[in-house]
Amino acid sequence: xxxxxxxxxxxxxxxxxxxxxxxxxxxxxxxxxxxxxxxxxxxxxxxxxxxxxxxxxxxxxxxxxxxxxxxxxxxxxxxxxxxxxxxxxxxxxxxxxxxxxxxxxxxxxxxxxxxxxxxxxxxxxxxxxxxxxxxxxxxxxxxxxxxxxxxxxxxxxxxxxxxxxxxxxxxxxxxxxxxxxxxxxxxxxxxxx
Numbered sequence: 001x002x003x004x005x006x007x008x009x010x011x012x013x014x015x016x017x018x019x020x021x022x023x024x025x026x027x028x029x030x031x032x033x034x035x036x037x038x039x040x041x042x043x044x045x046x047x048x049x050x051x052x053x054x055x056x057x058x059x060x061x062x063x064x065x066x067x068x069x070x071x072x073x074x075x076x077x078x079x080x081x082x083x084x085x086x087x088x089x090x091x092x093x094x095x096x097x098x099x100x101x102x103x104x105x106x107x108x109x110x111x112x113x114x115x116x117x118x119x120x121x122x123x124x125x126x127x128x129x130x131x132x133x134x135x136x137x138x139x140x141x142x143x144x145x146x147x148x149x150x151x152x153x154x155x156x157x158x159x160x161x162x163x164x165x166x167x168x169x170x171x172x173x174x175x176x177x178x179x180x181x182x183x184x185x186x187x188x189x190x191x192x193x
Contacts, residue, residue: 010052013042013044013052014052015066016042017038017042017044017049017052017053017059018059018062018063018066020038020041020042021033021038021059021060021063022063022067022100022101022104023041023100024037024038024041025060025063025100025103025104026099026100026101026103026104027100029103030060030107033056033060034056035049035050035053035055035056035059038059055118057111057117057118057119058118060104060107060108060119061108061117061118061119061122063104064101064104064105064108064119064122065122067098067101067104068126071091071094082133082137083137084130084133084134084137084160085134085160085183085184085186085187085188085190085191086184086187088160088164088183088187089179089180089181089183089184089187090180092164092167092168092179092180092182092183093179093180099172099175102168102171102172103172105168106165106168106169106172108123109123109165112124127161130157130161131154131157131158131161132157133157134153134156134157134160134161135153135154135156135157136153138151138153138156138157138191139153141191147191148193150193151190151191151193156190156191159186159190160183160186160187160190163182163183163186163187164183167179167182167183
């Protein structure tokens with residue numbers, strides 16, 4: 001990934017590019033989201049765009065990263081104790097308003113199975129961090145006597161992440177699915193053994 005611009009004008013242009021890319025991706029899909037299309041929509045030359053992002057895969061990865069940071073800012077209060085299942089359920093309540101984001105996420109998760117893809121490292125780190133937070137929460141609940149000692153925190157964490165990802169895939173085919181409710185029910189089932 002190329003260095004981010006620290007100049008306000010460069011930062012604003014980068015944000016515009018990320019926003020436009022997500023919009024194009026939602027409208028046109030992965031195959032028709034090209035660097036040329038993004039450059040044209042952002043009134044920037046292809047060379048100018050490539051100053052910010054060296055390839056379409058890098059650009060899409062950065063769109064996902066920016067959206068993840070925005071979700072954390074919306075749902076994560078640094079001073080509060082967090083229930084990760086509720087956090088993930090609440091994040092699912094915004095997905096219906098961001099079909100493009102869910103579609104991008106699912107696309108990049110599949111693409112990131114290739115170690116050469118720019119999303120590989122990012123999503124690997126993301127999955128590890130999310131599972132670690134969930135497992136830590138389960139361990140704390142066990143110490144407090146609110147969760148059974150028979151629970152395997154690592155398995156519980158992996159199962160919740162799998163439920164979140166799986167329900168997004170299903171929701172993309174059937175938007176009537178209540179993803180947040182699904183995640184909350186799975187989380188309660190996991191914690192209650």
